[in-house]
Amino acid sequence: MSNDYNFDDVIPVEINTEQPQLCQILYDDEYKTTMGILLALLKNEEYSERALYITQKGIELLASHYTIWIYRYDILTKLNKDLFEELDWCEQVALENEKNYQIWNYRQLIIDRILKTSGDEKEGSTKRKYEPHREFPILEAMLDSDPKNHHVWSYRKWLVEKFDLFNDPKELEFVDKCILADLRNNSAWNHRYFLKFAKVDLITEESVKNELQYVESLIEQLPQNPSSWNYLIGIYQKQGLKLSGLEDFCLKFINLKELELNDNSFKAVKSLYALEMLAKIFLERKDYKDSIKVYDLLGTQYDTIRSNYWKYEKSKVETIVGGTTH
Structure with missing residues (x-):
């Protein structure tokens, strides 16, 4: 293994490839070596720079390995590493592993850690504060690639809840852009409904009226779209409105x-x-x-x-x- 760290003192854990298995996986030598060293360091509870390095190699080989992500997080906190740099690194991993949900759970852990440590700082500290809008470029890039990526939309929902972005102009502009780009994007419609109706104190007679006008105008553009009709029905159910109020609209x-x-x-x-x-x-x-x-x-x-x-x-x-x- 070519790197700046020496692992000669580590006895790798053997990856189980000999015993009969229902579905035998043929690991290559790089995988067996990397994972063997990684699991050995984890077993010995080593929190070092070389351990951090080996977690990166392990994630590059198998980004869905949940244990590696948790081990990496523990190393970061023990070494007091720059968590903003970790977020930057994590973005590249996300772009290379679009369907991986562990990345987004890990990102939540890092952000929670940033908030916790920044909250411990005394007044006047120069420590960097977390700005939730820094997430928008990576999320937009991910959804540009796959507009219905469930893991990314779930993470975005978490971000909105965490930082109270329900009425955030940038967030509303983004979800509107997603809907207009594809009126059948049910994920975008669900997110808009979450933004508009999850917080009771943001719901007013005027806001409901505006949403009804919004969805009805888009139904008229694409009458056979279930996503927009479900959104319309959802508003009526949420507000306890009588369906008869939709009769004239249906007759169009x-x-x-x-x-x-x-x-x-x-x-x-x-x-x-x-x-x-x-x-x-x-x-x-x-x-x-x-x-x-x-x-x-x-x-x-x-x-x-x-x-x-x-x-x-x-x-x-x-x-x-x-x-x-x-």
């Missing part, structure tokens, strides 16, 4: 004059989600006959792939009707 995508049971023309419906919503609105108003008719249309003409589902929804309405006749 449905021609009632052409909506006949035996009409096979698809011109009458521009959005299945609007049609489904209409069935729910009729049910809310106790217009059971009309609700059943709409579910019939969905199952027999407009969404036959899910015909069994629409039969089930129709049966629930019929059960209610049966109960009201007794």
Whole structure:
């Protein structure tokens, strides 16, 4: 192993490759040597510069190895290393391992440590303070590469909660940019909902009105988009609003004059989600006959792939009707 550190005194832990295994992994020599030394140092609880180096080599070989990340964190804290430099290093690892979630857990540990140590400093200290907006470039780069990366969105949610960025202009601008770039990006819609409705004290009559206008305008651009319809329904459920308030909006995508049971023309419906919503609105108003008719249309003409589902929804309405006749 070529490096500035000497490991001649270390007896590497043998990687188990001899015993019969259900799925035998063929490790190369570099992996076995690196991991053998790393595990030996970990076993001996060595917190040194060479141990820090070997964790870097181990992560380069297998970034999903959770134990290595924790060992590296312990070394950093014991040696009192520059944690901002560690964040910079971690960014490069993240870019090379887009689907790895351990990186983001590790990053949370580092930031929490920075906040803890900076909080211990006396007033007037010149120690660097953590600025959460420093995370935005790496997060944007990661989501540019994969706009629906679950691990990155989860980390972003943590960042918002940690630093109260719910109403942060840069955060709102970013999520809006993601949605406009791809109206079907459900991850971006979920994050926007989190920003707008997770904190009760930020919800006002005006903010709800603005969000309804926002999502309705984007539904009009892409009527067959489930992400935006789910967002719209989510607002109504969160605020306890009656679905009947959506009837006029739904009728923008449905021609009632052409909506006949035996009409096979698809011109009458521009959005299945609007049609489904209409069935729910009729049910809310106790217009059971009309609700059943709409579910019939969905199952027999407009969404036959899910015909069994629409039969089930129709049966629930019929059960209610049966109960009201007794």
